[in-house]
Amino acid sequence: MTDRYKSYWLPGLGNDDADPDEVLHSAFAWLETEPCSGERLVVMNTLGMTEHTPYLAQASAPYTVVSPRARRRIGTASAPGNAVLAIWPAHETLELAEVLARDGALCVIPGSVDDVSHWIHRTAAHALWDIGLPDDDPLRLEEPVRSALDSIIAFDGNNNFLGAGGKEHAIRRLRTMIRDGHRPDPSVLENYVLARGTRSFKGARRLREWYEGLLQGRRFYDYARRPI
Numbered sequence: 730m731t732d733r734y735k736s737y738w739l740p741g742l743g744n745d746d747a748d749p750d751e752v753l754h755s756a757f758a759w760l761e762t763e764p765c766s767g768e769r770l771v772v773m774n775t776l777g778m779t780e781h782t783p784y785l786a787q788a789s790a791p792y793t794v795v796s797p798r799a800r801r802r803i804g805t806a807s808a809p810g811n812a813v814l815a816i817w818p819a820h821e822t823l824e825l826a827e828v829l830a831r832d833g834a835l836c837v838i839p840g841s842v843d844d845v846s847h848w849i850h851r852t853a854a855h856a857l858w859d860i861g862l863p864d865d866d867p868l869r870l871e872e873p874v875r876s877a878l879d880s881i882i883a884f885d886g887n888n889n890f891l892g893a894g895g896k897e898h899a900i901r902r903l904r905t906m907i908r909d910g911h912r913p914d915p916s917v918l919e920n921y922v923l924a925r926g927t928r929s930f931k932g933a934r935r936l937r938e939w940y941e942g943l944l945q946g947r948r949f950y951d952y953a954r955r956p957i
Contacts, residue, residue, distance in 0.1 A: 888932075
């Protein structure tokens with residue numbers, strides 16, 4: 730799927746070489762100057778996040794600030810062509826930012842709640858500072874693992890793995906992968922799916938939970954309560 734916005738990123742909270750206030754200063758400079766035909770928006774996990782950082786409260790004051798929990802404030806911002814700054818987003822917040830940025834531009838500052846390296850790699854986001862891509866490339870997996878995940882994605886990724894036979898196919902491929910001795914970290918599996926197969930964070934998280942359950946020896950059933 731092709732992204733319908735320009736993408737940028739800045740170093741996040743996990744980067745010890747970047748002062749958070751300096752990063753925010755660069756981010757709001759981008760937001761003020763990025764050409765756009767719509768609105769200039771700030772997207773955060775909650776509106777109350779501005780209360781914990783004095784500079785953030787001051788810098789965000791001139792803009793509309795929205796969050797997944799305060800969608801009523803979006804209003805005309807749902808139109809295309811916006812410049813959107815997503816600050817320390819969780820997966821749900823990044824999903825909202827992508828919707829608001831369609832036919833416009835999106836800049837992301839990674840936070841500490843959810844890993845967004847999959848988004849940086851998927852969109853080939855341009856770094857606004859002189860920094861390289863995150864080391865944890867979600868596409869760097871063993872061939873048997875890639876093959877299993879690509880099969881799962883192709884079969885039902887666009888239905889969040891809950892379409893006809895999607896769950897059953899996913900469980901069987903994951904179980905075979907584990908039986909053959911391939912056990913990637915659950916977060917890497919989730920990020921690979923986000924980068925390659927689905928825009929739904931819920932779908933990727935669902936697949937991760939099935940995988941973690943299989944690692945723990947959990948049994949799974951189809952919708953007729955038959956063992957998979």
